[in-house]
Amino acid sequence: MLWFIFAFLTALFEATKDVLSKKSLKDIDEYVVAWSLPFFALPFLLPILLFTEIPPLGERFWLALVTGGTLYAFTLVLYMKAIKTSDLSITVPMLTFTPLFLLITSPLMVGEFPGIFGLIGIFLIVTGSYLLNINKKFHGYGYFAPFKALLKEKGPRLMLVVAFIWSITANIDKIGLQNSSPLFWVIAVDTYVALLMLPLCTFRGNRKTAQIRANWRALLKLGLFGGLTAVCQMTAISLTLVAYVISIKRTSAIGGVLFGYLIFKEKGIRARLVGAIVMVFGVLFITLF
Numbered sequence: 231m232l233w234f235i236f237a238f239l240t241a242l243f244e245a246t247k248d249v250l251s252k253k254s255l256k257d258i259d260e261y262v263v264a265w266s267l268p269f270f271a272l273p274f275l276l277p278i279l280l281f282t283e284i285p286p287l288g289e290r291f292w293l294a295l296v297t298g299g300t301l302y303a304f305t306l307v308l309y310m311k312a313i314k315t316s317d318l319s320i321t322v323p324m325l326t327f328t329p330l331f332l333l334i335t336s337p338l339m340v341g342e343f344p345g346i347f348g349l350i351g352i353f354l355i356v357t358g359s360y361l362l363n364i365n366k367k368f369h370g371y372g373y374f375a376p377f378k379a380l381l382k383e384k385g386p387r388l389m390l391v392v393a394f395i396w397s398i399t400a401n402i403d404k405i406g407l408q409n410s411s412p413l414f415w416v417i418a419v420d421t422y423v424a425l426l427m428l429p430l431c432t433f434r435g436n437r438k439t440a441q442i443r444a445n446w447r448a449l450l451k452l453g454l455f456g457g458l459t460a461v462c463q464m465t466a467i468s469l470t471l472v473a474y475v476i477s478i479k480r481t482s483a484i485g486g487v488l489f490g491y492l493i494f495k496e497k498g499i500r501a502r503l504v505g506a507i508v509m510v511f512g513v514l515f516i517t518l519f
Contacts, residue, residue, distance in 0.1 A: 232469060233469035233470040233474070233475065234466075234478065236462045236463075236466035236469070236475075237462070237463075237466040237474070237475045237478035237479060238478060239458070239462040240463040240466060240475070240478070240479045240482075241479050241480070241482040242482070242485070243455050243458045243459040244459050244479060244482040244485075245482040245484075245485025245486055245489060246455045246485075247267075247452065247455040247456050247459055248313065248318060248322050248482070248485075248486050248489070249318070249493060250448070250451060250452045250455060251263060251267075251310060251452060252313050252314075252318050252494065253448070253493075254445065254448050254452060255310060255313065255314040257441070257445060258441045258442075258445055258448075258449075259437075259438055259441060260307065260310040260311050261307060261310075261427075261430040261431065261438070262431055262438050262441055262442060263310050263449070263452070264303075264306040264307045264309070264310045264427065265306075265424065265427040265428065265431050266442070266449040266452060266453060267306060267452060267453060268419070268421075268424045268427075268456070269420075269424040269453065270449050270450050270452060270453025271453040271454070271457030271460070272417070272421065272453070272457075273450070274454055274457050275413070275416060275420065275457050275461070276417065278413060278417075279413075279417065282413060284414060285410050285411040285414055287409060288408065288409025288410070289409070290408075290409045291406060291409035291410055291418075294402050294403075294406040294409065295406060295418055295419065295422055296422075297402060298399050298402035298403060298405075298406060298419065299418075299422040299423050299426065300426065301395055301398065301399050301402070302399055302423055303423045303426050303427050304395070305391075305392045305395050305396060305399070306423070306427070307427075308389075308391055308392050309388075309389070309392050311384075311385075311388055312324075312384075312386070312388035312389040312392065313385065313389075314385075315383075315384045315385040315388070316384065316385020316386060317385070317490055317494070318486050318487075318489065318490035320383070320385065320386055320502060321385040321386055321388075321389045321486075322389070322483055322486030322487075322490075323358075323486060323502070323505065323506045323509055324386050324389035324390050324392075325389060325392065325393050325396070325480060325482075325483065326355060326358070326480045326483050326506075326509040326510060326512070327390060327393040327394075328393045328394075328396050328397050328400070328476055329351070329397075329473060329476055329477055329480065329513045330351070330352060330355050330512075330513075331394045331397035332397045332400070332473060332476070333348060333352070334397070335398055335401070336401075336473075339398075339401055345519075347515045347519035348515070350512075350515045351512040351513065351514070352512065354508055354509065354511050354512030354515060355508075355509050355512035355513065356512075357508055357512075358505045358506065358507070358509030358511075358512060361502075361505030361508055400467075400476055401472060403415070403463075403464065403467060404472050406418075406419070407464055407467060407468050411468075412461065412464035412465045412467070412468045413464075413465075415464055416457070416460045416461050416464050419460075420460070463475060463479060466478075476513075477513045477518060480509075480510060480513050481510050481513075483506045483509060483510060484503070484506050484507060484510060486506070487502050487503045487506045488503070490502075491503075
């Protein structure tokens with residue numbers, strides 16, 4: 231059950247990272263925050279290499295690094311735009327659709343098909359997405375208004391794109407781990423992404439550089455929890471199936487709803503929390519049965 235401990239810590243650190251990101255976006259450009267997540271994780275991760283051996287790299291390592299790192303950089307920007315645009319409690323739970331999308335990507339990539347429990351999980355996730363927006367049905371648009379909100383509101387829509395891409399990168403992470411080690415893979419990905427996204431921070435550089443200097447403590451804290459999330463997630467993936475780890479990680483949706491209510495005073499907590507819980511149960515049905 232060691233994998234479960236690391237997966238649970240992943241969910242905890244993920245929820246904390248979401249809150250820190252949302253707070254940072256009040257004063258900092260979303261591209262800077264997206265770049266800072268991998269860059270400011272490196273001061274905490276790189277020193278660990280002094281006490282561990284660099285693993286032999288497999289032949290698929292570099293392909294996994296370039297493809298997975300590039301997709302991750304793209305989703306980081308979308309991720310920050312999503313939580314900046316809309317409430318945390320209504321965007322973060324959309325990531326629970328990642329295991330749902332795995333039902334599409336897994337048959338194509340690894341030949342896995344859902345059983346009856348997978349179908350039950352799909353139903354629960356769709357139901358949860360409805361409950362997440364249930365308060366919107368009172369605005370005169372009928373009971374289908376919550377589903378329309380997923381298409382009309384920019385934040386949830388962007389996060390759905392992130393959820394789909396992450397259903398692909400989760401498998402790429404597994405390949406990267408198999409061709410290196412959990413810690414080295416995290417460091418390699420963060421280094422690659424930080425370098426890849428550096429031009430985004432040099433564009434209109436004076437304003438963005440000033441933001442980094444003025445908020446470096448907050449960004450360093452964000453990098454810490456981003457690094458902890460990645461290390462725990464990759465360690466858990468190295469110990470068990472990817473789907474198991476991602477299902478536990480997605481319970482961070484409940485933390486996103488609670489933090490959104492407690493810290494950012496977002497409204498509709500009761501309906502959104504019920505929706506998030508139902509969606510998490512759907513994830514568990516898909517991945518654990």
